[in-house]
Amino acid sequence: MPETELATSLVVLDLVGIFVFAVTGALVAVRKNLDLFAAIVLAGVTGLGGGFLRDVLLGATPPAALADWRYLLVPLAAGALTFAFHPAIGRLERGITLLDAFGLALFCVTGALKAVELGVGPVPAALLGMVTAIGGGIMRDVLAGRVPVIFEGALYATPALAGAAVAVLLDRTDLPTVVVAAAGFATCLGWRLLALVRGWQAPMPRGPANV
Template sequence: METLVLILDLIGTFVFALSGAMMGVRRRLDLFGVLVLSFAAASAGGMTRDVLIGATPVAALSDWRYPSISLAAGLVTFLWSPWIERLSNPVRMFDALGLAVFAVAGTQKALAFGLAPPMAAAMGMLTGIGGGIARDVLLAQVPLVLRAELYAIAALAGAAVVAVGHWLQWPALPCVLAGAGLCFGLRMMALRYGWHLPVALQSGGDGEPPGPMR
């Protein structure tokens, strides 16, 4: 189980690092800025999770593989961004994949540290959304999780599959794969069809009826 969590964490680190680095390239940051974004996007969620569950020192700082993978992904993106851009909407695809992997890996690690399934699922969601929040804050924009189509909900759904499977004592690997698939599928379907939660209404300033806040 420790090996499974480690593999998922490293995969999620690489994918989220690519997402953060691509955002930096699109904003025309220099090499240092791209590497900072790649590390922040790849590590912030896992670091927050580790602090909250008592897994200290946090893996992103105590295990050389995490910063090495995130910085390598940032360097690859900086050097070969035109090729990566040829992929279909690469930032959102990498972000959705990282969200799915981190959500199930974070849940699995929280369960291994003795958290109850509901709280473990919450930790999984936090692991998935934390890196994206850090990336967007560094870029001075509203975090994607607060404005995107089924972002945190998709992470929570995938994490819940792992948590429920653990509670029912089902095999871990099928639950992890099912949870990651559900999260990724929900996120991509939401992007394709515009699924989102209800938004707040604001009243018109000139007597017009309230409209959705965009």
């Protein structure tokens, strides 16, 4: 695949991932009975927040997405469409969860590779890949006044960390970037889908907590 086609494909994939994340943000707003503006803000925060957090921590400011109207238009559209058609979209829950897994797998890889590119070592790069993938969802939940859902047993962050780590490690080999990214993507997506299908949960605390 020529370089420019690859870049275009990446932007398209990125925008699709942002769209899906943004839909989950707007759905949370609607379910909390918040207004149209909240739906759009939560869409934007969920879709772009993880990448913004990565860029702020790396000092790569202003974040690239802030200066690209496509990256601002997509969450706006996702928020407004979800607000308008939420009963129909809400019924697609299962499909959204699958697409959300796709976004997770995408962002953990692109986030980690961007961190590598900006010069940090492999351990922080893998961590920042995970932060890119899960940061927006955490901000969405905090802004909507609920404990982040990924803290309550959903196996969500571990696949993102694994996918990011695979991408970071393979990036140190001679493999072409497409292969590196695909391997990280498949690791995260496979693990996340297995967890969904089999109902795997993260370990919960045992025994009574001495409150």
